[in-house]
Amino acid sequence: MQASRARLFKEFKEVQRERSADPDIQLVCDDSNIFKWTALIKGPSETPYEGGVFQLAFAVPEQYPLQPPQVRFLTKIFHPNVHFKTGEICLDILKNAWSPAWTLQSVCRAIIALMAHPEPDSPLNCDSGNLLRSGDVRGYQSMARMYTRLAAMPKKG
Amino acid sequence: MDFDDDYYSGGEEEDQMLYTDDDTDAEDFDFIDNASDSSELALSNRHHVRNYTVLSESDIRQRQEDDITKISTVLSISKVAASILLRHYNWNVGKIHDEWFADEEKVRSTVGLLENPVMEYKDASEATCGICFDTYPSGEMLDAGCGHPFCSSCWAGYVSIAINDGPGCLLLRCPDPSCCAAVGQDMINLLASGEEKEKYCGYFTRSYIEDNRKTKWCPAPGCDYAVDFCGGRGGGGGYDVTCHCSCSFCWNCTEEAHRPVDCDTVAKWILKNCAESENMNWILANSKPCPKCKRPIEKNQGCMHMTCTPPCKYEFCWLCLGPWTDHGQTTGGFYACNRYEEAKADKEFQEAEQQREIIKNSLERYYHYYERWATNQSSRQKALADLQQMQTVHLEKLSDLQCQPESQLKFITEAWLQIVECRRVLKWTYAYGYYLPEEEKAKREFFEYLQGEAEAALERLHQCAEKELEVYLNVKDPETDFNCFRTKLSGLTSVTKTFFENLVKALENGLSDVNAHAASN
Numbered sequence A: 001m002q003a004s005r006a007r008l009f010k011e012f013k014e015v016q017r018e019r020s021a022d023p024d025i026q027l028v029c030d031d032s033n034i035f036k037w038t039a040l041i042k043g044p045s046e047t048p049y050e051g052g053v054f055q056l057a058f059a060v061p062e063q064y065p066l067q068p069p070q071v072r073f074l075t076k077i078f079h080p081n082v083h084f085k086t087g088e089i090c091l092d093i094l095k096n097a098w099s100p101a102w103t104l105q106s107v108c109r110a111i112i113a114l115m116a117h118p119e120p121d122s123p124l125n126c127d128s129g130n131l132l133r134s135g136d137v138r139g140y141q142s143m144a145r146m147y148t149r150l151a152a153m154p155k156k157g
Numbered sequence B: 001m002d003f004d005d006d007y008y009s010g011g012e013e014e015d016q017m018l019y020t021d022d023d024t025d026a027e028d029f030d031f032i033d034n035a036s037d038s039s040e041l042a043l044s045n046r047h048h049v050r051n052y053t054v055l056s057e058s059d060i061r062q063r064q065e066d067d068i069t070k071i072s073t074v075l076s077i078s079k080v081a082a083s084i085l086l087r088h089y090n091w092n093v094g095k096i097h098d099e100w101f102a103d104e105e106k107v108r109s110t111v112g113l114l115e116n117p118v119m120e121y122k123d124a125s126e127a128t129c130g131i132c133f134d135t136y137p138s139g140e141m142l143d144a145g146c147g148h149p150f151c152s153s154c155w156a157g158y159v160s161i162a163i164n165d166g167p168g169c170l171l172l173r174c175p176d177p178s179c180c181a182a183v184g185q186d187m188i189n190l191l192a193s194g195e196e197k198e199k200y201c202g203y204f205t206r207s208y209i210e211d212n213r214k215t216k217w218c219p220a221p222g223c224d225y226a227v228d229f230c231g232g233r234g235g236g237g238g239y240d241v242t243c244h245c246s247c248s249f250c251w252n253c254t255e256e257a258h259r260p261v262d263c264d265t266v267a268k269w270i271l272k273n274c275a276e277s278e279n280m281n282w283i284l285a286n287s288k289p290c291p292k293c294k295r296p297i298e299k300n301q302g303c304m305h306m307t308c309t310p311p312c313k314y315e316f317c318w319l320c321l322g323p324w325t326d327h328g329q330t331t332g333g334f335y336a337c338n339r340y341e342e343a344k345a346d347k348e349f350q351e352a353e354q355q356r357e358i359i360k361n362s363l364e365r366y367y368h369y370y371e372r373w374a375t376n377q378s379s380r381q382k383a384l385a386d387l388q389q390m391q392t393v394h395l396e397k398l399s400d401l402q403c404q405p406e407s408q409l410k411f412i413t414e415a416w417l418q419i420v421e422c423r424r425v426l427k428w429t430y431a432y433g434y435y436l437p438e439e440e441k442a443k444r445e446f447f448e449y450l451q452g453e454a455e456a457a458l459e460r461l462h463q464c465a466e467k468e469l470e471v472y473l474n475v476k477d478p479e480t481d482f483n484c485f486r487t488k489l490s491g492l493t494s495v496t497k498t499f500f501e502n503l504v505k506a507l508e509n510g511l512s513d514v515n516a517h518a519a520s521n
């Protein structure tokens, strides 16, 4: 508990100091609970998520960083490895391939990479996974783009 | 017929082992197994026939140690590195040799045995731990040989989580996600708690058995022995092995020993016995479907007035399946249903009735075999208990009563061992018989002939060992005819053994001698 708090505090200070280091990621710690974080990540360019801003919620376990944080999308996203209803993410580094050397920042980077490179063979969103597996890239892209526009873009006017 | 000459030419040490050693049971059973081995008869030296080895935990440790020493010597690497290699290669020493000398570089990188660190921190006075991000004097940091420094408390946490996560800890790597360096037993010893070390060692020992294609754990509950099987199916030995805990099992399918019946038949039979599928058939055979909701209704009373279970609650007549409300005056009264005759004329109903008969008959056939299979099973259990009783209590008593040294009473133990083994074989021949196609008339006849002869001999032997022996246990004076009894029991044992050998041989040959048998009749 103490170790995880100390480690999270280090990450917190690092985030404060390097605020502009990664313009695509904005990590924020909950005011009252250092084990709760949120992040805003920019959809990677040349993907259907481009132009969208997606919110992630982190729940950090007491054994962190020996155990991975739990992360889910708060913003609706159409992606083969994200559960459409719950925002749960299927990503190996958040499960058995976790390394305690990862940080919340590196988890965000890994999620951005996953947005750009979906893994249709381990789908949490079957519709999306099936579209990709059947080779209907355009179908997948248009659905993903539609949801990006609906859920992840600031409403104009 | 002298037993000792027949069976104990193997040597003195066997005789001594029979009654004094802890391994008594195992040795005895495996003796019987091999003695009934038709091809070699195993008379001169049964240990030459045995194609498996029972391993205790210390045997396993010793073998691991031997393999580790071998690999570390031949490859000139540390013992820790050798055990990492062996784990990765599922204890396949030959494969490690081949691949290492073909491409050492490649093996090293897949397994995570780095020759040089990928980075250096020891020269600097301080280093930052890659997990807690705190800074420590370099001397206090540890790495897995790769040079990625972590503090000892983070290491301990990392190792602890891995060990408590299961046997995957045997393949633990450096915490740095880009690094493949393996974490060896030296690190574990340094970092893990006593309890965790014990767990790790347990996984390590288990890996030798579970990752190795030649070894399996004994399936008996609570037994810690393993069996190393080195023979193929050939030689008529089959897969039956006997553990030191006295459990005999098939090494191939790990069901109880079932020679001469093959694994497929056993699997089919066990599935068949599985209560659920059988109960379904039983219900089918003993019930009729409710005419309204079609769920099976079991008739367990004499009365023909049936009421289906809720929520249906339909009331109908068992005989004609018509609604009970029609069974008033018009039908001649409730309990003298005259519609049965009418309905019998109804073709559809007749067919359903016929179908039920067929199922019933097939069940009766199954029950015939099942009953005999199960009876031999329980008879074997009883014989095992009797054998136990004989060895612990009765032999001593008998020795006093009859003024015979216990070594002269071996023929009794031999008889019981033969009974136990024959009950096992006989039991499985009933599973065999069930699956022997009805249309293969000649084979069936031959099989039933051999089985009948064997069974009759066994019953005589069992009766003699059980009933006649009792007489000698309850007398005061040494009986003069005890020697006659000895001759009789030894003779029956030998005769029974021969019958069962023939039966086993015939079944293992797929009853191919059937024509010779037919010709001689």
Ligand SMILES: [Zn+2]
Binding pocket: B129, B130, B131, B132, B133, B134, B150, B151, B152, B153, B154, B155
């Ligand atoms: Zn540390």
Ligand SMILES: [Zn+2]
Binding pocket: B144, B146, B147, B148, B174, B175, B176, B179, B180, B181
């Ligand atoms: Zn490393």
Ligand SMILES: [Zn+2]
Binding pocket: B218, B219, B220, B223, B224, B225, B243, B244, B245, B246, B247
């Ligand atoms: Zn055992």
Ligand SMILES: [Zn+2]
Binding pocket: B239, B250, B251, B252, B253, B254, B255, B258, B262, B263, B266
């Ligand atoms: Zn088997």
Ligand SMILES: [Zn+2]
Binding pocket: B290, B291, B292, B293, B294, B295, B308, B309, B312, B313, B314
């Ligand atoms: Zn009903």
Ligand SMILES: [Zn+2]
Binding pocket: B317, B318, B319, B320, B321, B322, B327, B337, B338, B339, B340
């Ligand atoms: Zn009726």
